[in-house]
Amino acid sequence: MASLKDLRNRIASVKATQKITKAMQMVAAAKLRRAQTAAEAARPYAKRMEAVLGNIASAVSGGPDAPLLLTGTGKDNVHLLLVLTAERGLCGAFNSSIVRLARDRANALIGQGKTVKIFCVGRKGYEPLRRQFEKQIVEFVELRANKGVTFADAQAIAEKVTGMFQAGEFDVATLFFSRFQSVISQTPTAQQIIPATFPATAVVAEGAAATYEYEPDENEILADLLPRNLAVQVFTALLENGASEQGARMSAMDNATRNAGDMIKKQTLIYNRTRQAQITKELIEIISGAEAL
Numbered sequence: 001m002a003s004l005k006d007l008r009n010r011i012a013s014v015k016a017t018q019k020i021t022k023a024m025q026m027v028a029a030a031k032l033r034r035a036q037t038a039a040e041a042a043r044p045y046a047k048r049m050e051a052v053l054g055n056i057a058s059a060v061s062g063g064p065d066a067p068l069l070l071t072g073t074g075k076d077n078v079h080l081l082l083v084l085t086a087e088r089g090l091c092g093a094f095n096s097s098i099v100r101l102a103r104d105r106a107n108a109l110i111g112q113g114k115t116v117k118i119f120c121v122g123r124k125g126y127e128p129l130r131r132q133f134e135k136q137i138v139e140f141v142e143l144r145a146n147k148g149v150t151f152a153d154a155q156a157i158a159e160k161v162t163g164m165f166q167a168g169e170f171d172v173a174t175l176f177f178s179r180f181q182s183v184i185s186q187t188p189t190a191q192q193i194i195p196a197t198f199p200a201t202a203v204v205a206e207g208a209a210a211t212y213e214y215e216p217d218e219n220e221i222l223a224d225l226l227p228r229n230l231a232v233q234v235f236t237a238l239l240e241n242g243a244s245e246q247g248a249r250m251s252a253m254d255n256a257t258r259n260a261g262d263m264i265k266k267q268t269l270i271y272n273r274t275r276q277a278q279i280t281k282e283l284i285e286i287i288s289g290a291e292a293l
Contacts, residue, residue, distance in 0.1 A: 004278070007271040011264060018260035024090065025253035032183070032246040038148070039180050039236075039243040046236045049229055054198030056218050056225075065219045069162070069226040072195030073171045078115040080138075080170040081106060082161060082193070084177040084237055085125030086245045087143055094178060094186060094248035095124040101188045102176045106133060117170055121157060121238075138169075149242060154235030161234075162227055165194055177237035178244040184251055186244035193233055196226055 002010070060066050083102045085095045102125070106116045119139045120126040126140050141157060143149060161173060173194035178186045 002274075004271065004275055007267060007274060011267045011271065014260050014263050014267065018257055018264065021253045021256040021260060025250055025257060028246045028250040028253060032243065032250055034148075035239070035243040035246050036180065039239040042236045042239050046232055049225075049232055050198060053196070053222070053225055053229055056221055057196070057198055060218045060222065067219065067223045067226055068165070069194060069230070070196050070222055073168075075171045076114070078117065078170040078172075079109050080117045080119055080161070080164065080173040080194075082119045082157075082173060082175045082234075083121065083125045083129065084175070084234075084241050085120075085122035086241065087123050088245075089124055090252060091245050091249035092252035094245055095122075096128070097186075097188045098176055098178055099125055099128050101190060102129065103132065105174065105176075105190060106136070119157075119161065122241075138164075143238075149235070149238040151231070151235050154238055155231040158227065158231035158234050161194070162230060170194075175233065175237055177241050180240050180243035180247060183247040186248055191233070191237075193230055196229065 057070055060070065081102050083098065085098050089095065102118070106118065109116050116133070116136050118129060118133055118137045119141075120129060120137060121141045121143065123142055126137070126142075130137060139160060141160075143153060164170060165173065172192065175191045175193045177189055177191075179189045181187055
């Protein structure tokens with residue numbers, strides 16, 4: 001049985017840990033407000049751009065002049081998995097859920113005889129994937145942990161992916177991230193970004209459908225907008241990841257604080273019982289000694 005000194009040290013250690021988890025919870029709550037606002041502000045632009053590109057792409061016949069980012073290479077032998085995770089842990093299952101989704105997709109593609117390449121963004125995704133897919137990892141980007149992501153970060157990642165595609169290094173690219181729903185709900189998502197895919201149903205205004213004439217032609221517009229849309233999709237995914245990370249960390253630290261409180265109560269009860277047992281033992285020894293005299 002542990003001594004009273006060991007129990008006091010244990011209680012003090014858990015109390016110190018509880019202070020840290022409570023502070024981390026409050027910091028995550030403050031960061032969550034900014035991250036959630038940024039993620040929600042980016043959604044309308046990304047959706048509108050997707051709708052516009054979908055309308056333009058529907059008018060393209062897919063001829064030889066059509067951009068490769070839209071039509072693809074015509075093959076699906078080589079797949080690039082762009083996995084976005086955080087730089088830090090202590091955020092529950094946020095990182096592991098994204099890694100699990102990417103790992104399952106990679107194993108399924110390998111089982112079908114496809115070639116898989118992995119592009120990791122974030123240290124917490126790179127480390128677990130490296131243990132199983134070290135040879136498949138072709139690129140690793142480490143984001144700034146203490147500063148928020150910017151569009152320049154997303155554009156740099158998108159340019160690397162576009163350069164690899166133009167060099168013929170892969171046929172299909174899929175983006176993996178966590179879509180923010182609420183503080184307690186983050187949805188791991190896999191989204192194909194190359195070749196570009198758009199919703200089958202376009203939003204049509206009330207009344208007769210309008211006919212548009214594009215100048216310059218559709219292919220030139222798509223050639224300019226598709227790389228930009230790729231950067232927008234990566235940036236939106238990074239913002240969704242940022243909000244999801246802070247929400248997951250806030251929930252995880254709240255659970256850790258509560259667990260620490262329960263542990264303190266249990267250890268305090270054990271301490272009091274042990275102390276009472278020692279006092280009772282000393283009293284019995286005193287009384288037995290007095291009776292022996």
